[in-house]
Structure formats: structure tokens, C-alpha cells
Amino acid sequence: MAMTESPKSGNPVAEGEVTAMFDSIAPDYDRMNSLMTLGRDAGWRRAAVEATGLRTGDAAVDVASGTGKLAALLAERVGPFGRVEAVDLSQGMLTRAEREYRDLVQLHFRVANALDLPFGDGEFDAATIAFGLRNLADYEAGFREMARVVRPGGAVVCLELSLPRWRPYARVYHAVFRRLAPVAGAIVARRRSAYRYLPESLAAFPSAEQLAATMEAAGLIEVRFRRLTTGVVALHMGRVPPR
Numbered sequence: 001m002a003m004t005e006s007p008k009s010g011n012p013v014a015e016g017e018v019t020a021m022f023d024s025i026a027p028d029y030d031r032m033n034s035l036m037t038l039g040r041d042a043g044w045r046r047a048a049v050e051a052t053g054l055r056t057g058d059a060a061v062d063v064a065s066g067t068g069k070l071a072a073l074l075a076e077r078v079g080p081f082g083r084v085e086a087v088d089l090s091q092g093m094l095t096r097a098e099r100e101y102r103d104l105v106q107l108h109f110r111v112a113n114a115l116d117l118p119f120g121d122g123e124f125d126a127a128t129i130a131f132g133l134r135n136l137a138d139y140e141a142g143f144r145e146m147a148r149v150v151r152p153g154g155a156v157v158c159l160e161l162s163l164p165r166w167r168p169y170a171r172v173y174h175a176v177f178r179r180l181a182p183v184a185g186a187i188v189a190r191r192r193s194a195y196r197y198l199p200e201s202l203a204a205f206p207s208a209e210q211l212a213a214t215m216e217a218a219g220l221i222e223v224r225f226r227r228l229t230t231g232v233v234a235l236h237m238g239r240v241p242p243r
């Protein structure tokens with residue numbers, strides 16, 4: 001997969017290529033995720049749900065929902081009288097999600113682009129994106145679109161891989177990640193090139209501070225973030241201002 005110089009404002013890899021890659025790894029995605037995060041991903045997603053402040057009966061949209069793990073947690077949080085819409089460009093990922101969570105009547109999956117959500121202005125109490133922003137062609141546009149569909153006062157939450165702040169540690173972490181991810185992909189999923197894309201897309205991604213500034217540039221207020229698990233993941237939260 002060809003990577004060009006990134007201006008850190010968006011993913012330089014074409015949308016069609018990204019979607020085809022996720023379609024191809026969909027059968028192995030959940031297993032690989034647990035392996036590569038040593039099972040920490042479940043706790044990170046729970047922290048993201050907590051950051052939304054959602055209550056029973058609320059409505060939420062989960063963008064780039066993949067196999068639906070975060071969307072399912074949101075659905076449990078809002079309960080059967082709430083509503084969760086989960087969107088993704090990869091039909092392969094969504095097919096697995098639909099199969100896994102068919103019992104959650106308040107949860108609906110559909111193919112849609114994060115940069116052009118098929119929802120009206122202010123339709124939701126919160127919008128989330130987990131490990132999806134890094135894939136978008138324009139990060140700020142992604143946040144603007146999430147903010148558009150959330151009501152004033154509602155939350156926009158982003159969970160994403162990050163690089164630890166202490167530079168020597170960040171360099172070692174990235175070097176190890178760069179070598180291990182494709183090998184793990186080759187062993188578990190026989191998808192070495194797809195898992196090479198993962199550390200490459202991380203190297204091109206903005207720091208937690210830069211990401212917070214991007215959220216503010218997208219019009220969000222009260223933006224803050226927390227580093228999780230020594231800073232290998234960052235949880236960002238912002239609010240939609242009064243219109």
C-alpha cells in the first residue's frame with residue numbers, strides 16, 4: 001500500500017484502498033485487535049462510553065464502527081429505548097457486526113462515509129469514533145461532520161492510537177510496533193501488508209495536543225484529552241457549542 005508524505009491533516013491513502021483492506025481483514029480483525037492490544041482495548045472502549053455522558057433513552061452515532069464493539073457498548077448504555085446508529089465504509093466489517101449484535105434492537109448498522117453522514121443536524125446526543133479517525137482523508141472534516149449531527153451541548157468522543165509523550169519511549173514503542181504488527185498480521189491473519197499500514201498510519205498521525213487543536217478548529221468547545229496505557233492511546237472529548 002503506497003504511503004505518500006502526510007501533512008498530518010488526513011490519511012493520504014485512498015478511501016477505496018482503505019475500505020478494501022478492512023474488507024480483507026474483517027474475519028480476523030477482532031482476534032488481531034485483542035492480540036495486539038493485549039486485551040486492553042475493552043477497557044479503552046469502556047472509557048470512551050463513559051466520556052459520552054450518555055443516559056438511558058439517548059441517541060448516539062458510532063462512526064467507523066467496524067465490527068461494532070464500541071457501538072454495542074453504547075447500545076447497552078442507552079438501553080432498548082435508546083438508539084445507536086453505527087456506520088462504516090466496509091461491508092465486510094459491518095456484516096460481522098450485524099451477525100454478532102442482532103439481539104440489540106436499539107443498534108442499527110449501515111454503510112456510510114464518516115465525511116458525509118446520512119443524518120440530520122443535531123440528531124444525536126453524542127458521536128463517537130474509535131480507531132477510525134486515523135483512516136479518514138481529512139481529520140478536521142471528520143470532527144466537523146460528527147459535530148454537525150450532535151445537538152448543542154452533546155459530546156464528540158475520539159479514541160485513537162497515539163505516540164507516548166516521552167520521545168525516547170515513543171521512538172522505541174514505534175520501532176517495536178512497526179516490526180511486530182506486520183509479523184502478527186502475517187501469523188494470525190496472513191495479511192502482512194495490511195498490518196504494515198497500521199504503524200505507518202500512526203507515524204503520520206498528529207500528536208494528542210495537535211488532535212485537540214484539530215477538534216477546536218472543527219468548532220468543538222471544552223476540548224480535553226486523557227492519555228491511556230502509558231500514552232499509546234488517547235481519549236479526546238469535546239462539546240458541540242450552542243447554535
Ligand SMILES: C[S@@+](CC[C@H](N)C(=O)[O-])C[C@H]1O[C@@H](n2cnc3c(N)ncnc32)[C@H](O)[C@@H]1O
Pocket residue numbers: 015018019022033063064065066067068069070087088089090093112113114115129130131132135136137
Ligand atoms: C481500525 S477499524 C476500527 C473499528 C472499530 N471502531 C473499533 O473500535 O474496533 C477502522 C474502521 O474505519 C472504517 N473506515 C475507514 N474510513 C472510513 C470512512 N471514510 N468512513 C467510514 N468508515 C471508515 C474502516 O472500514 C474500519 O472498519
